[in-house]
Amino acid sequence: MRIAEPTVERLVLYYRLLMQLHNEERRVVSSQEIGELLGLKASQVRKDLSYFGEIGKRGVGYHVDRLYQHISGILSPNRLWKIALVGVGRLGEALLGHKALRSDKFRIEALFDSDSNKAGTVICGVPCYNSDDMTEVIKEKGIEVLILTVPANAAQTSVDKAVAAGTLRGILTFATSAISVPDDVLVYRVDISVELEKLLFFLKSGLK
Amino acid sequence: MRIAEPTVERLVLYYRLLMQLHNEERRVVSSQEIGELLGLKASQVRKDLSYFGEIGKRGVGYHVDRLYQHISGILSPNRLWKIALVGVGRLGEALLGHKALRSDKFRIEALFDSDSNKAGTVICGVPCYNSDDMTEVIKEKGIEVLILTVPANAAQTSVDKAVAAGTLRGILTFATSAISVPDDVLVYRVDISVELEKLLFFLKSGLK
DNA sequence: TTTTGTGAAGTTTTTCACAGCG
DNA sequence: CGCTGTGAAAAACTTCACAAAA
Structure with missing residues (x-):
């Protein structure tokens, strides 16, 4: 059911x-x-x-x-999901350290950032790669889920590179932009400004 | 309507x-x-x-x-909302710098943190106070909305102090814990692990 | 002709209310 | 008796389908 x-x-x-x-x-x-x-x-x-x-x-x-x-x-999933986080900015780093991303259901196996100073480093125990190499690294590691914390204008490009690897099954995006993916990739969205706007709207209109 | x-x-x-x-x-x-x-x-x-x-x-x-x-x-609200952010950890700071919290609809007027090294400083242009002073500062500044980025175990305490000021109307919480508030305070929740769990659940159960 | 605006129909989700089991 | 499990009713939300306006 x-x-x-x-x-x-x-x-x-x-x-x-x-x-x-x-x-x-x-x-x-x-x-x-x-x-x-x-x-x-x-x-x-x-x-x-x-x-x-x-x-x-x-x-x-x-x-x-x-x-x-x-x-x-x-x-519980029947196995450990392999996850990559794309966009190691302030929000990405905050999430890396956050309790929400500590779980025995998945492991963050790779980070990607367009800043070539970050590529090659290890952040919170996870290796960071250049975004240009995303397709190959994702394919090689068999990454299935993406956490997207890139600016809105970089979201679709990142998604396209990840999808090209052929292993991707789901995306959790924090980007405000709409992204288009193949039908078999599931997308969930966490949208901070939308939640704040809703709160303010219902506050304005005299409560719930 | x-x-x-x-x-x-x-x-x-x-x-x-x-x-x-x-x-x-x-x-x-x-x-x-x-x-x-x-x-x-x-x-x-x-x-x-x-x-x-x-x-x-x-x-x-x-x-x-x-x-x-x-x-x-x-x-648009008919006025500028006054907001305080409670919990200046990694997530709190990331949000402070985040586009979602730049808007002409509201202004972040105060930060609160239990770390007394942070109290007295100014972060991203916003003064940080000690959490102990929350009730007075919120009342004095007429803060109406709280953004909660504290650990789950500190959430209820923070909320109680904020509610005691009597000016609070809404809360956007990132804490995973359930919080209890008076009926006239509106709560919206951004729950990163819930979204990730949902994604993984529907991935597991063979797609949407 | 094209595309909106909208009742009505359909679908999904929540709530009720009570039978049934411990 | 108390509290679950669950059909049936209600509410909430989405989609249809078409009249009407530009």
Whole structure:
């Protein structure tokens, strides 16, 4: 069955929360409580979890460790993804050091930057290559996912070089520009100004 | 009429695109073309724009500059928002220098960090204060929006101090932790690991 | 003729409400 | 009895399809 994107998004939130509850030695938690902690309706929580089988106990709730393992199994890939980060500017470097990019699900195997002073160096333990060599390095290393932190005007060029390697399957882009990719490459976007604009819009229009 | 969040999100994309088209001296653009450039259906574009009155010309399309001005009017706040950034780590600093935080809609008026070496300094032209003084400084300056780039475990404390000032209306948080705020404070979240997890999940499950 | 603007239809996502199990 | 799991209802959002304007 196809799982909806909003559900996957919340699964990650459940996963984090359960990790925390586990650390607090909590044994059991109800959909009601999960909902309160994450700002969701209890029925939403139950519906999400029900897509993956009956995991709770009626009259009791969800066993924290069991649910944690369960969601972990749903979210985990069957292998280690190989990732490259393109654009080692301030944002790129900040992300490299950021908790979000530490995971046992993937490894950052290469950095790319158009600044030839950066090429050849090792940053946060990851070798940096010149952007000109992107196609070959990505192909050679079998990189499947790109994290794009280049300026908007460099985004499409970078993507084209990466796609040319033939190994690419997904892109997480922080660039504001629209990028075009083959149908079989999945793109997710993190757009800081869009989020800020939305916040200000709804603040202006007298609240949510 | 209440405008839906997905619509506001796309308005920002239209706005950006129109700016670009304007620079390319394009005079007129159709919903069809906007859709192609942004990966949206033409009917979606027309529906979004129709919420704000009849702005296009049938048989012709949308006049680039006119539509740009129009959307600008919808998105613009009626005043300059005062923003503070909390947590001047790598991510915080990267954002400070980032294009997303340059705008004539708001101004970053204060930074806060728990590191007392940073307090008293001026970073990217913005004075940095000690987090302990957050409540007073926010109140004094009339800060209405917070950008939160602190570690998860510091998020709630920071928020509480900011809320105590009584001037806060919205928060854009990069922290992974759930935060609780009064009902009248609007929270938007930019969650890098969630986006990456979603990407990997849908890659794993054999594409979108 | 071309392309908008828009009700109506369709799809997706959330919420309700309650049967059913522990 | 308490709380899950889940069809069914509701709400939110997108797409269709066509009348109407330029």
